[in-house]
Amino acid sequence: MLSSRVRLARNLANVSFTNKATTAQLQQIVDTCRGAIVRVAGGGLVRWVDLHESSPLERTALVERHLISQQLARGKVAAKASSSEKTSASSGPGGARAVAFTLPDERLSIMVNEEDHLRLQSIRSGLSLTDAFAAIDKVDDQIESTLEYAFHPRMGYLTACPTNVGTGARFSAMLHLPGLRMTGNIEKAKRAATDMALTVRGFYGEGSEAAGDFFQFSNQTTLGKTERMLLEELERDILPKIVEFERLARKTLVTKHRALLEDQCYRALGVLTHARLLKSEEATPLLSMVRLGIVLGVVKGLDLGVVTRLLLLIQPAHLQLVAGRELDQDKRRVARAELVRQRLGVSSN
Amino acid sequence: MKCDRCEQEATVHELRVVGGQKVEKHLCESCAREEGIQAQGPGSVGELVGQLMMAAAGPSVSAGESKGVVCPSCKTTFAEFRQSGLMGCAACYSAFERPLSGLLERAHEGGLQHIGKVPRRQAVRGVVAAGGASPAQGKRTTPPGESASDGPPDRAQMISQLRKQLEQALKHEQYERAAKVRDELRRLEQTGGSRKTEPPPPGS
Numbered sequence: 001m002l003s004s005r006v007r008l009a010r011n012l013a014n015v016s017f018t019n020k021a022t023t024a025q026l027q028q029i030v031d032t033c034r035g036a037i038v039r040v041a042g043g044g045l046v047r048w049v050d051l052h053e054s055s056p057l058e059r060t061a062l063v064e065r066h067l068i069s070q071q072l073a074r075g076k077v078a079a080k081a082s083s084s085e086k087t088s089a090s091s092g093p094g095g096a097r098a099v100a101f102t103l104p105d106e107r108l109s110i111m112v113n114e115e116d117h118l119r120l121q122s123i124r125s126g127l128s129l130t131d132a133f134a135a136i137d138k139v140d141d142q143i144e145s146t147l148e149y150a151f152h153p154r155m156g157y158l159t160a161c162p163t164n165v166g167t168g169a170r171f172s173a174m175l176h177l178p179g180l181r182m183t184g185n186i187e188k189a190k191r192a193a194t195d196m197a198l199t200v201r202g203f204y205g206e207g208s209e210a211a212g213d214f215f216q217f218s219n220q221t222t223l224g225k226t227e228r229m230l231l232e233e234l235e236r237d238i239l240p241k242i243v244e245f246e247r248l249a250r251k252t253l254v255t256k257h258r259a260l261l262e263d264q265c266y267r268a269l270g271v272l273t274h275a276r277l278l279k280s281e282e283a284t285p286l287l288s289m290v291r292l293g294i295v296l297g298v299v300k301g302l303d304l305g306v307v308t309r310l311l312l313l314i315q316p317a318h319l320q321l322v323a324g325r326e327l328d329q330d331k332r333r334v335a336r337a338e339l340v341r342q343r344l345g346v347s348s349n
Numbered sequence: 350m351k352c353d354r355c356e357q358e359a360t361v362h363e364l365r366v367v368g369g370q371k372v373e374k375h376l377c378e379s380c381a382r383e384e385g386i387q388a389q390g391p392g393s394v395g396e397l398v399g400q401l402m403m404a405a406a407g408p409s410v411s412a413g414e415s416k417g418v419v420c421p422s423c424k425t426t427f428a429e430f431r432q433s434g435l436m437g438c439a440a441c442y443s444a445f446e447r448p449l450s451g452l453l454e455r456a457h458e459g460g461l462q463h464i465g466k467v468p469r470r471q472a473v474r475g476v477v478a479a480g481g482a483s484p485a486q487g488k489r490t491t492p493p494g495e496s497a498s499d500g501p502p503d504r505a506q507m508i509s510q511l512r513k514q515l516e517q518a519l520k521h522e523q524y525e526r527a528a529k530v531r532d533e534l535r536r537l538e539q540t541g542g543s544r545k546t547e548p549p550p551p552g553s
Binding site for chain 1: 422423425433434435436437438439442443449452453456457458459460461462463464465466467468469470471510513514523524525526529533
């Protein structure tokens with residue numbers, strides 16, 4: 001059970017959605033939202049980033065921290081990417097868009113001009129959907145007090161994509177399920193989720209793969225249920241089940257396949273502490289195995305926090321931020337291996 | 350990951366098995382297009398949704414019915430929506446109301462009436478415009494059936510919503526979900542207590 005996230009999709013009344021807005025309108029939306037958010041933040045520390053003015057590196061780093069989506073980083077909102085000669089200004093890269101997030105915890109972030117004008121997001125570690133929702137609910141109220149949302153009494157909050165209409169709320173949880181994967185039971189867990197009308201995605205949400213055995217579970221429908229019902233479906237009904245499946249799978253590994261388990265964990269550790277070149281696709285599953293090892297007490301003497309931090313730092317943009325300069329792919333592989341060896345405390349290597 | 354043909358980032362990945370051998374291709378969108386491969390990047394989930402919704406709608410949405418419909422506000426046509434899966438503005442929802450309702454019902458498993466949170470401004474309007482324009486009656490995130498001032502229309506709506514969802518769940522053989530909906534329904538119907546003002550649902 002890694003993290004819980006609640007996302008609310010909102011749009012301003014009286015202006016087209018981002019996929020149809022003109023360049024001028026997009027800028028206007030950004031300005032309006034900025035005003036509202038600044039007022040809401042009051043004295044609180046909030047960082048605002050105008051994404052159409054930031055470097056690709058900065059944008060990638062924000063994606064890696066789960067503060068913005070890949071879609072917002074890229075700036076392409078219109079789904080018809082193949083016919084980008086459309087007149088709509090927002091379908092080209094660089095349409096006005098931004099993100100605001102709280103410092104230093106980054107638990108609350110607001111994307112401006114992604115698929116919807118506003119995407120409010122609240123993240124908590126562990127299983128705390130209720131807390132995450134309470135926080136975002138409050139911010140939603142505060143923002144709404146300074147600007148008007150597009151809302152319909154029957155259809156609820158109006159969103160660009162009809163699959164988000166109604167509550168506009170998506171509750172999701174990120175789980176680490178190496179046990180299920182190793183015992184060949186991931187499909188079973190996914191089926192249980194789909195049976196409850198939930199979707200399962202990878203580490204970076206929509207369109208991503210399940211790297212390192214990290215899976216994101218979220219509700220699929222948003223209309224016809226209250227926010228509380230959606231939250232409970234996830235938190236009370238489906239997640240405990242998946243967590244229990246994983247727990248049992250891990251128990252099986254420890255009791256019946258201990259040699260295999262130890263081998264996998266120590267091999268991972270071996271590569272991580274000795275490799276001179278590491279690709280991120282390679283490093284992530286290895287770190288995932290080490291993480292499992294630590295949690296199950298198979299790997300000793302390593303702090304879980306170090307591994308969790310490394311999962312972020314090995315990402316391309318963060319690697320370059322740590323190095324303090326831009327690195328091409330080959331240099332990144334060297335830097336990644338060095339960073340990993342260093343953080344895992346291998347001094348004599 | 351770089352495109353096989355150029356320096357761009359590869360977003361289209363094709364895996365084919367040819368004569369027992371795996372053949373992988375990694376291309377960027379433009380090279381993929383040139384090779385005639387259908388690109389479906391993350392941005393086109395909306396497109397996929399649009400297609401799925403249209404497929405689900407079936408014969409009820411005839412080409413003729415949706416052809417001429419254009420949103421008066423942003424000029425989006427229904428055809429454009431079908432392709433992108435995205436509405437152009439708030440007014441599109443009213444403009445495309447008819448073809449949309451079937452799609453919404455299927456996408457949200459029977460859900461057709463919003464019963465969740467309502468923005469404060471709407472809540473105020475709902476109370477003032479007592480002509481029944483806002484069925485949600487301005488209830489904020491109050492849990493159903495708990496507040497004494499919850500008018501019968503609120504509960505009736507929720508109950509009818511839940512019944513529809515129960516039907517849908519059973520139809521799709523999602524028995525676990527059906528059980529949850531049934532439990533929620535029972536809870537609601539019980540807390541109604543003496544206020545049994547709603548008529549029996551048709552055909553139940």
